[in-house]
Amino acid sequence: MNNTKKKKRNNEDKVALFRSCFSGLSNVYGTYDPETGHSWQVKKPVTNDIILAHLKGKRPYGVYLLNGDCTRAIAADFDDLDPLPPIELLNAAQHYGLPSYIETSKSKGFHVWFFFSEKGVKASKARLVIKHILEEIEHSQTEIFPKQNCLDNGASFGNFINAPLFGGLVPSGKTVFIDPPTLDPYPDQWAFLESIERVEEQLLDEIIELNDLFVPQNQSVPLQRDSARGGRDLNRFSLPKCAQKMLQNGVFQYQRVSCFRLAVHLKRLGLPLDLTISALKTWAQKNQPNNGKGVITEHEIIEQTKCAFNKDYRSYGCNSEAVQPFCQSDCPLNKDSMISCKIDKDKTQITKTHGIY
Numbered sequence: 575m576n577n578t579k580k581k582k583r584n585n586e587d588k589v590a591l592f593r594s595c596f597s598g599l600s601n602v603y604g605t606y607d608p609e610t611g612h613s614w615q616v617k618k619p620v621t622n623d624i625i626l627a628h629l630k631g632k633r634p635y636g637v638y639l640l641n642g643d644c645t646r647a648i649a650a651d652f653d654d655l656d657p658l659p660p661i662e663l664l665n666a667a668q669h670y671g672l673p674s675y676i677e678t679s680k681s682k683g684f685h686v687w688f689f690f691s692e693k694g695v696k697a698s699k700a701r702l703v704i705k706h707i708l709e710e711i712e713h714s715q716t717e718i719f720p721k722q723n724c725l726d727n728g729a730s731f732g733n734f735i736n737a738p739l740f741g742g743l744v745p746s747g748k749t750v751f752i753d754p755p756t757l758d759p760y761p762d763q764w765a766f767l768e769s770i771e772r773v774e775e776q777l778l779d780e781i782i783e784l785n786d787l788f789v790p791q792n793q794s795v796p797l798q799r800d801s802a803r804g805g806r807d808l809n810r811f812s813l814p815k816c817a818q819k820m821l822q823n824g825v826f827q828y829q830r831v832s833c834f835r836l837a838v839h840l841k842r843l844g845l846p847l848d849l850t851i852s853a854l855k856t857w858a859q860k861n862q863p864n865n866g867k868g869v870i871t872e873h874e875i876i877e878q879t880k881c882a883f884n885k886d887y888r889s890y891g892c893n894s895e896a897v898q899p900f901c902q903s904d905c906p907l908n909k910d911s912m913i914s915c916k917i918d919k920d921k922t923q924i925t926k927t928h929g930i931y
């Protein structure tokens with residue numbers, strides 16, 4: 575994002591941009607008292623004046639993201655000062671091609687936002703994918719907004735989430751979007767909002783299919799691939815390219831981890847335990863371990879394979895050092911632009927930014 579030249583935007587432009595990012599139900603919103611923190615619901619139309627009052631710091635606006643069974647954004651709410659879990663989520667999501675953005679919340683903690691195309695996506699799919707990624711990074715307890723898959727399921731409004739850029743808190747570095755490598759707020763929050771990438775439902779479908787996730791409420795996942803994304807051919811009936819290469823050539827290090835990873839893939843293909851063990855015994859003969867180490871034993875192969883069959887492992891292990899040397903740049907799951915975590919672990923203070931008004 576180029577911040578060198580600040581574009582002039584009037585209030586109308588800012589409200590429109592804000593509403594294109596943070597909108598949902600149009601007849602109700604949430605708010606809170608900045609003094610006491612007490613929050614409540616307001617059953618009135620969400621007008622431009624309500625948004626402007628929020629941006630100017632007069633009255634906070636909370637958005638009910640869920641509209642029917644669709645949402646145009648989803649947020650994971652990390653209720654902790656530690657910035658590493660949100661960054662882990664951002665990196666893990668990036669791995670699936672899902673762009674996400676970190677906002678400092680009003681009191682402590684962070685929101686990680688994902689934005690979808692204007693027509694929105696099924697909330698059930700968005701929630702399923704974010705839940706899955708949170709499980710992968712071992713933060714499955716993190717709250718997700720919207721909290722429900724659809725409104726007609728006993729939830730007439732759902733739950734609101736406090737929207738970013740509350741003018742009363744922006745000067746103290748709260749409710750602003752931050753640059754993950756430095757944790758500094760983007761100097762021009764409006765230019766940042768203009769630059770966000772929005773995701774289509776098709777990508778959620780692909781992630782759901784790749785990971786064999788269960789879509790609730792009979793919402794089927796289309797099997798057709800999106801040719802615009804390069805004709806992806808990675809599905810549960812094929813081995814990822816790293817695994818093909820490992821099986822074909824053998825490995826030279828991390829034999830036990832490699833064995834486990836290969837067993838997970840072969841299990842995913844539908845191979846039974848005994849055939850997987852035989853395939854991996856053949857594979858082991860191709861291994862050429864470094865540093866004079868011995869080839870993985872039959873006993874070790876059986877142990878690793880049983881371990882892989884014991885639980886429903888879904889991860890592709892792409893971050894594993896055993897798998898990395900075999901990763902292929904043309905794999906649909908490959909994302910070179912992972913943001914590296916250059917964070918000082920103790921850095922939890924966000925530097926101040928200027929007001930947006």
Ligand code: SF4
Pocket residue numbers: 814815816817890891892893897898900901902905906907908909
């Ligand atoms: S991204 Fe690389 S490591 Fe991950 S499945 Fe694809 S080839 Fe394997």
